[in-house]
Amino acid sequence: MRNIRLLICSLIYPLMPPLAVAAALAMSSMAPAADAPPGASSCSGCHPASAGVATPVPRLNGRDAAQITTAMTEFRTGKRPATVMDRIAKGFSDDETKAIAAYFAALKE
Numbered sequence: 001m002r003n004i005r006l007l008i009c010s011l012i013y014p015l016m017p018p019l020a021v022a023a024a025l026a027m028s029s030m031a032p033a034a035d036a037p038p039g040a041s042s043c044s045g046c047h048p049a050s051a052g053v054a055t056p057v058p059r060l061n062g063r064d065a066a067q068i069t070t071a072m073t074e075f076r077t078g079k080r081p082a083t084v085m086d087r088i089a090k091g092f093s094d095d096e097t098k099a100i101a102a103y104f105a106a107l108k109e
């Protein structure tokens with residue numbers, strides 16, 4: 001039994017470095033645009049990147065940054081009624097919200 005385990009280990013260990021490199025490469029190619037600030041990728045789960053997606057949730061790409069920031073502030077303070085955005089907006093500071101807004105504003109429509 002012990003010998004079998006040793007044999008399996010000695011077969012697998014030499015494969016580890018290439019496997020780790022392959023996993024890292026796969027992960028980096030799955031990541032969103034490199035300049036996406038923290039939290040921005042969570043928005044696109046509901047707000048579609050593609051204009052072809054039929055959803056009542058408005059797209060954020062190419063929108064005015066100030067408009068996004070104002071909406072987020074109003075959601076956070078309760079000034080603007082919401083079903084989910086009030087809770088989501090509370091998770092981001094002013095600076096984080098501005099960075100996310102600038103990121104979406106810079107994306108193509």
Ligand code: HEC
Nearest residue numbers: 039042043046057058068071072082083084085086088100
């Ligand atoms: C769980 C789904 C969901 C996620 C995640 C989400 N949103 Fe929203 N968003 C909505 C919905 C639904 C509305 C409509 C208002 C409401 O009912 O809360 C909305 C509305 C908005 C609006 C107002 C748009 C308009 O034209 O009125 C902005 C701006 C916005 N979201 C920004 C964001 C940002 C920035 C993030 C990421 C930090 C985000 N949303 C994440 C679902 C989501």
